[in-house]
Amino acid sequence: MPTFLELQDDAALLSFEHQQHLSARVGEHSWKVNLAEHRFEFVGDTPLVCETVDLLGSAAPGPRTWLWSWANPFGYSSEVLGLALRAKEFGERHGIPELATAEVPFDALPGSPTEPAHVASLMVEATKAATGRWSGYQGPTGGGTRAGFLVGHPDLLLPEPDLAGTTRLLQQGVVELRLYDHRRAFHSYAVNRGLGVESAGSTLVLKGTGFEIAVEFTADNLMSRMSATRG
Known part of the structure; x- marks a missing residue:
């Protein structure tokens, strides 16, 4: 059974790739959401109206807690609670209290x-790993509170992996992300x-169409070497 911390590694690299793809698609932007109309929109030079939006919850500085959307007394419609409820079910099934508890104190989270x-980032990442939905967004809603969403649109789907892009993504992820267990994340x-x-043994070989990437790890599961070949 995965822990909340292991879910962070499970999500890290693929989430990072999706966020890079989303950023390239929408560019400089602002955002608007109308949950009553199930509408999430990126506004800017390359606007995008998402086909789906799920509200996961919100992190508030006053109580210093994350409140899951399904526990919010505002009473959101089932159309925007689906993925939060799937995360809750996952948490109940695997014994992950961070996903199954209505209100989670900041101090109960890693670090x-x-x-x-x-x-909000920690909770969105864990939900991605629990639900297999990878395009997320979190933003301010006033008073220092941050809300977390998962959104969907065909433009946000990733292209087929290739050697150059995958190698670059893995190298960049190791440098820029906090990976607790590199081997698990890869x-x-x-x-x-x-x-x-x-x-x-100490090596993982990742195989795509027309390429392979061999990654060696230390005894502590930290990446030590990576090499790539075509064909």
């Missing part, structure tokens, strides 16, 4: 974060991205 944006990325993956 006891203090910033609502950090808390293996989860390969599985969720549809790549083949083989394990041989």
